[in-house]
Amino acid sequence: DAGITQSPRHKVTETGTPVTLRCHQTENHRYMYWYRQDPGHGLRLIHYSYGVKDTDKGEVSDGYSVSRSKTEDFLLTLESATSSQTSVYFCAISGQGAETQYFGPGTRLLVL
Amino acid sequence: GESVGLHLPTLSVQEGDNSIINCAYSNSASDYFIWYKQESGKGPQFIIDIRSNMDKRQGQRVTVLLNKTVKHLSLQIAATQPGDSAVYFCAENMEGKLIFGQGTTLQVKP
Numbered sequence: 001d002a003g004i005t006q007s008p009r010h011k012v013t014e015t016g017t018p019v020t021l022r023c024h025q026t027e028n029h030r031y032m033y034w035y036r037q038d039p040g041h042g043l044r045l046i047h048y049s050y051g052v053k054d055t056d057k058g059e060v061s062d063g064y065s066v067s068r069s070k071t072e073d074f075l076l077t078l079e080s081a082t083s084s085q086t087s088v089y090f091c092a093i094s095g096q097g098a099e100t101q102y103f104g105p106g107t108r109l110l111v112l
Numbered sequence: 113g114e115s116v117g118l119h120l121p122t123l124s125v126q127e128g129d130n131s132i133i134n135c136a137y138s139n140s141a142s143d144y145f146i147w148y149k150q151e152s153g154k155g156p157q158f159i160i161d162i163r164s165n166m167d168k169r170q171g172q173r174v175t176v177l178l179n180k181t182v183k184h185l186s187l188q189i190a191a192t193q194p195g196d197s198a199v200y201f202c203a204e205n206m207e208g209k210l211i212f213g214q215g216t217t218l219q220v221k222p
Contacts, residue, residue, distance in 0.1 A: 040214065042213060042214040042215060043156070045210075048209075101158075101210060103156045106155050
């Protein structure tokens, strides 16, 4: 998985609770991405980062926020989880913008 | 709708045969395309990429063909093996972001 770890790998939470997912890379890549994957929708971009403290919204950013205080870490936060955010979340990294992206192992999130 | 789509949701092939997975894209300005493989419970894995100034690129047992005239991309897998069973995604570089298709499931029959 190209030096990418995600934590936790599995999480069950209740509606209305905050959730933070972590992506950690050891490749020193500039770009980092958060995607969600749902049946019938493929991979959809939530947020991405093009450097420390530099982030931007993707296709499905509502209800999510991100932070990147260090090159190696990119955090995805669900401020108040909803059942519609039940999904598999993937982090990806890239040395250059929108070039080859390498994915982490994913986090399965279930919001009850 | 999605700008990148796959023609068939499931492809079933006999072990040892060649597999061809197709993908259509809509943005003629896209200049970079990637194929990914995703096994059950894992993240997408890079297979091969191609830039718009090329028509064909070969890797180990895989070939990607790009037809810019009809905006079509294909992935050919030679001598398909059971380990090739997975979901295959194409991705298109559109305005600096990768847009993914929904995927084609490849099933390899022994």
